Amino acid sequence: MSFSNLLMKNSINGSLRSTQSAALLLLNVSTRQGHTLRGKPPGVARTLEQRLQDENVTDPEIVARINIGFPQLKPSRSAQLKERLEHLKAQRASKELEQLARVNKLLIDLDKVQESYVQRTGQHDLRLLADHYGIFEHLFGSAYFVPRVPLTIRYELNADTLSPVYNGNVIKPSEASKAPLVSFDGQLDPVTGKAAQGDSYWTLLATNPDAHYTNPAAECLHWFIANIPNGKIVEGEVLADYLPPFPPRGLGYQRMVFVLYKQESRLDLSSHKLDAKDYNNLEKRTFSTLDFYRQHQDELTPAGLAFYQTNWDESLTSFYHNVLQLKEPIYEYDFPKPYLADQKFFPLKQAFNLYMDKHRDIKEINKEYLQRKLAKTHPFEGPEKPLRFPNAHPLRDVPSWLKTEIRKRRLGTGRVQDY
Structure with a gap:
């Protein structure tokens, strides 16, 4: 080989090596001189999304949660202090309270305490509990709301006993076999907390985010009442009859969530109506609270919330067979065999x-x-x-x-x- 041919070959090989190194650099080579790169490769432009992933940076405008509920108009600090001082002054000036306190006969009206708690901090605490149980995350995604209208829901066990729904308590399916008694102040203005002028319409939805069989991301619709005038549930438009909860055996607890919406006016929600013949059709009861709210967010606003937990009991066997007309599912955990070491000839310190x-x-x-x-x-x-x-x-x-x-x-x- 002549000197000119050797020089030409070396120049071609050099250009190929430089081209390959540049291509490897553009392809984000993960190793360099035998060392693994731990950050951004030199000379390679990175997109904003890639840099956010590499640097583990989160944009607060993206991850911030959205309050979709009503705001609260609070009185001024001076007005609150003045009201508190007037109440203390009236209590101290009462001779009757002093006499009862001296003889240890002063009783506290617990109903008034509960009413005061609900009006002041009870609904805020309910919002924190709902966050703890993942209610807002699984129903509204990144949105939440503070309930402004107290929602009272009670299941009638017998003529003299009622089982209330509060703060995620446990209610068995046998206790929730009938539609509950629902009451709320339909004339209450969620913003000011005072009586509103004119008629008001409400929507009540009861869903279970844990009960869908085929789609874990969907919910099961248990109750749907729309256009409730002035809080009168019996006069509302029933779009889906009440379906009791049916948690399968072996899956633990499920959540039943009641959400109360305040409508701007009377709405036509007939597209969500469930036929009577489809009462026990679970696929027809597939529901998404987030999609429903996105579709009607200009006409209604969430204002009330209540939820409880439920798990399997013996009454669901007949419910699956007679009402749902399904074979009752039973889930069991397949425990692995316990580890057993090889047998020893002289096991010490063992029976x-x-x-x-x-x-x-x-x-x-x-x-x-x-x-x-x-x-x-x-x-x-x-x-x-x-x-x-x-x-x-x-x-x-x-x-x-x-x-x-x-x-x-x-x-x-x-x-x-x-x-």
């Missing part, structure tokens, strides 16, 4: 009988204990009477592991109770 039983067939152990129990059980008189003073009978010339076994058998403790 001999218990250690040996770990490496035996469980069916043989059950059979052995059952035979031992039946051997001391008379067919007509029953099992032997236990010793009056079990620990008063000495055990001599018996190994320690067997002594412990006999003592447990006399006292009726240990695994002998399982058979």
Whole structure:
């Protein structure tokens, strides 16, 4: 090879190497000189999204939560202080309260305390509890609201007993088999907290974000009443009849959420109406609170909230068969077999009988204990009477592991109770 050809080959190879290195640089090479790059590769432009991911930066305008509820108009600080001082002055000037306090007969009206709590901080606490249970996240995404209209929901257990819904308490399906009694102040202005002028219309929705079988992101619609005039539930337009909760066996607790919306005027929501023949059709009851609110957010605003938890009980067996006309689902956890180390020739500091039983067939152990129990059980008189003073009978010339076994058998403790 001549000198000119060698020089041309070297120049071509050099240009190829430079081209390859530039291409690798543009392709975000993750290694450089044998070292893994830990940040932005040199000379490569990164997009804003990639830089946010690399630097773990979050934009506050994107992740900030949105309040979609009504604002609250609070009185001035001076007005609140003046009202508080007037109340204290009236209490101190009351001779009757002083006399009752001196003889320890002063009673507190708990109904007034509850009413004052609900008006002042109760609804704010309800919002914090709903956040804790993930209500807003699973219903409205990144939005939330502070309930401004107290919503009272009670299930009628019998003629004299009512089970209230409050702050995520537990209500069994047998207790929630009938539609609850719902009441709220339909004339209340959610902003000012005072009586509103003219007629007002409301919408009540009850959904379960944990009950959908085929789509985990969807909800099951349990109750839908629209155009409720002035808080009168019985005069509202029922778009979906009440369906009791039906949490399957083995899945734990589910959440039942009631959301009350304040309408700007009477609305036509007939597109959401569920036919009577589809009452037990769970697919037709597929619902999304977020999509519903996005569709009608100009005409209604969330104003009230209540929720409770429920889990399986025996009443759901007949409910699945007779109402839903489905085979009752049962979920069980498949526990893995416990780890068992290799058997040792001399197991130290372990009970001999218990250690040996770990490496035996469980069916043989059950059979052995059952035979031992039946051997001391008379067919007509029953099992032997236990010793009056079990620990008063000495055990001599018996190994320690067997002594412990006999003592447990006399006292009726240990695994002998399982058979």
